[in-house]
Amino acid sequence: MPSDVLQAVLQHADFTPAVSSYADICHAESSSSAALADVYFAAYPPGIAAGTLEEAQSEMEETFAHEYGQLLENASFVAMQQGTPIGVIFVVKESIWDEDLLGPFIIDLFVDPRHQGQGLGRTLLTAAMSACKKHGADTLSLRIGDGTSGAALELYKRLGFRELA
Numbered sequence: 001m002p003s004d005v006l007q008a009v010l011q012h013a014d015f016t017p018a019v020s021s022y023a024d025i026c027h028a029e030s031s032s033s034a035a036l037a038d039v040y041f042a043a044y045p046p047g048i049a050a051g052t053l054e055e056a057q058s059e060m061e062e063t064f065a066h067e068y069g070q071l072l073e074n075a076s077f078v079a080m081q082q083g084t085p086i087g088v089i090f091v092v093k094e095s096i097w098d099e100d101l102l103g104p105f106i107i108d109l110f111v112d113p114r115h116q117g118q119g120l121g122r123t124l125l126t127a128a129m130s131a132c133k134k135h136g137a138d139t140l141s142l143r144i145g146d147g148t149s150g151a152a153l154e155l156y157k158r159l160g161f162r163e164l165a
Helices: 029-041 052-064 119-134 150-160
Strands: 006-008 025-027 077-081 084-092 105-112 139-143
Touching: 006 119, 025 119, 029 052, 029 084, 029 105, 077 119, 084 119, 119 150, 139 150
Parallel strands: 105 139
Antiparallel strands: 006 139, 025 077, 077 084, 084 105
16 A cells, blocks of 8 residues: 555544534535635645646536545535635545555545635544544545645644554
């Protein structure tokens, strides 16, 4: 298994319920893909994710079309502020890149840079962890890479994500 995969055992994960006084947390819907593309494009440094806003829009449409795996709508959430998306977490049934990795897999977690530092990453992540656990999943996995900030990596570790042995 690649060393860039992190996994949390949900029965042992130390997380509190997803609550935010800063934003409303709701399930991700394909009808918001254009607005999500704006957040996605803003959230990543140039050259890490989509190179243009049009590419970001295409990637959001592909996400909802299950091009990156079967989207688990009950475990994928959007942070909304005054009706506008400001962050999202997408979870699929399993990784399409790692055939030996079983269980739900986070394909993306991002927050608009103007709203970072408000605990939204933690809120979205704990919402996904809680939903996966509630629906019987034993683990939740993700990949880290060039687009993973130091703050995100620390958050994953605090919430029980570890490298696979």
